[in-house]
Amino acid sequence: MDHSEIEERIFEFFDGELDAAASVEIGRHLDACGPCRQRLERWLRVSRFLRAPAPRAGPDFAAAVMSRLPRESPAAALRGRLSRAIMVPVYAFAAAALFLALVPRPESQPSTDALLLSDEEAEWAAGSNEPSAEELIGLSLEAP
Numbered sequence: 001m002d003h004s005e006i007e008e009r010i011f012e013f014f015d016g017e018l019d020a021a022a023s024v025e026i027g028r029h030l031d032a033c034g035p036c037r038q039r040l041e042r043w044l045r046v047s048r049f050l051r052a053p054a055p056r057a058g059p060d061f062a063a064a065v066m067s068r069l070p071r072e073s074p075a076a077a078l079r080g081r082l083s084r085a086i087m088v089p090v091y092a093f094a095a096a097a098l099f100l101a102l103v104p105r106p107e108s109q110p111s112t113d114a115l116l117l118s119d120e121e122a123e124w125a126a127g128s129n130e131p132s133a134e135e136l137i138g139l140s141l142e143a144p
Contacts, residue, residue, distance in 0.1 A: 001025055003033070010040055014047075
């Protein structure tokens with residue numbers, strides 16, 4: 001095997017996946033080649049680290065962390081609650097106003113009195129030419 005083949009198979013050597021002849025050949029190469037030996041040693045350190053048990057936090061760990069956090073003053077807590085208490089109705093009102101502004105309104109319909117007093121019922125029924133107040137007063141005065 002040449003140097004590049006040994007570099008590719010060094011992890012197989014570490015895992016014990018090679019046959020005896022290949023293991024002996026790579027072992028000899030590692031004795032003579034410093035960079036390959038360093039690569040294997042780095043992998044050994046990483047492997048030991050990954051297999052090591054995880055560190056356990058002591059019983060006072062949470063209390064120590066919490067004691068280092070900045071404390072919120074009672075006044076700041078009250079301001080936060082008040083701002084939420086005020087802003088919820090403000091947002092609700094704004095949403096209702098927006099809804100009312102965007103919802104289409106039905107077109108105005110002529111009043112019943114206007115229809116009864118007019119000879120132009122067909123135009124008013126269609127929603128066009130609704131009479132003005134002066135016209136309605138004039139129509140009511142002309143009626144017998």
